[in-house]
Amino acid sequence: MVFDKSKLEKSVIKNFKGGKKDFTANIYEDAENKMLLGKLEPGASIGLHKHETDSEIIYIIKGDGTVCYDGENIPVCASQFHYCPKGHSHSLINTGNEFLEFFAVVTK
Amino acid sequence: MVFDKSKLEKSVIKNFKGGKKDFTANIYEDAENKMLLGKLEPGASIGLHKHETDSEIIYIIKGDGTVCYDGENIPVCASQFHYCPKGHSHSLINTGNEFLEFFAVVTK
Numbered sequence: 001m002v003f004d005k006s007k008l009e010k011s012v013i014k015n016f017k018g019g020k021k022d023f024t025a026n027i028y029e030d031a032e033n034k035m036l037l038g039k040l041e042p043g044a045s046i047g048l049h050k051h052e053t054d055s056e057i058i059y060i061i062k063g064d065g066t067v068c069y070d071g072e073n074i075p076v077c078a079s080q081f082h083y084c085p086k087g088h089s090h091s092l093i094n095t096g097n098e099f100l101e102f103f104a105v106v107t108k
Numbered sequence: 109m110v111f112d113k114s115k116l117e118k119s120v121i122k123n124f125k126g127g128k129k130d131f132t133a134n135i136y137e138d139a140e141n142k143m144l145l146g147k148l149e150p151g152a153s154i155g156l157h158k159h160e161t162d163s164e165i166i167y168i169i170k171g172d173g174t175v176c177y178d179g180e181n182i183p184v185c186a187s188q189f190h191y192c193p194k195g196h197s198h199s200l201i202n203t204g205n206e207f208l209e210f211f212a213v214v215t216k
Binding site: 003004005033076081083084085086103107 | 110111112113136138141143145163165167169175177182183187188189193194211215
């Protein structure tokens with residue numbers, strides 16, 4: 001199976017997980033995995049949340065941001081990836097002047 | 109946790125899964141997930157293999173290729189992603205003139 005934005009329905013979620021502004025995502029999901037092409041406008045964020053039963057991997061495509069991982073702020077930029085294993089907490093904030101674009105996988 | 113190529117050891121694997129030429133990968137792995145920044149030179153491939161107990165998701169960063177998924181050849185290019193759920197087979201071939209670069213997650 002091969003996907004791109006044009007093949008997936010777009011969701012715009014305001015204040016996702018208690019974050020700021022809009023989170024836009026094109027999502028494909030089955031019983032085992034969720035994968036999405038996501039973006040946050042400047043100043044937007046995905047709020048802090050704990051992965052109780054799953055893990056998440058985020059590859060940064062474009063832009064600059066900050067991950068708060070278990071209370072530690074870590075800058076992220078294009079070509080880097082962030083891993084939040086099961087049992088850990090994170091948030092993602094767009095700290096740049098452009099859209100922060102990423103590809104995320106949530107492993108259930 | 110945030111990773112990039114500079115923080116991960118580089119592996120160069122010849123004829124990976126029976127494919128052609130070199131597969132280069134910077135890998136991070138734990139008991140639950142494997143994630144890697146991979147690249148295939150022009151003409152290189154990852155050979156056909158079945159995901160018996162895990163699944164794989166591949167986001168294409170750069171270049172052009174073909175995925176053979178359960179016997180069907182599907183072209184892939186930058187900004188697209190390929191999903192091979194558990195129980196399915198796939199290969200990845202660089203059909204372009206430049207490196208095919210990708211980010212992959214194997215969910216165990």
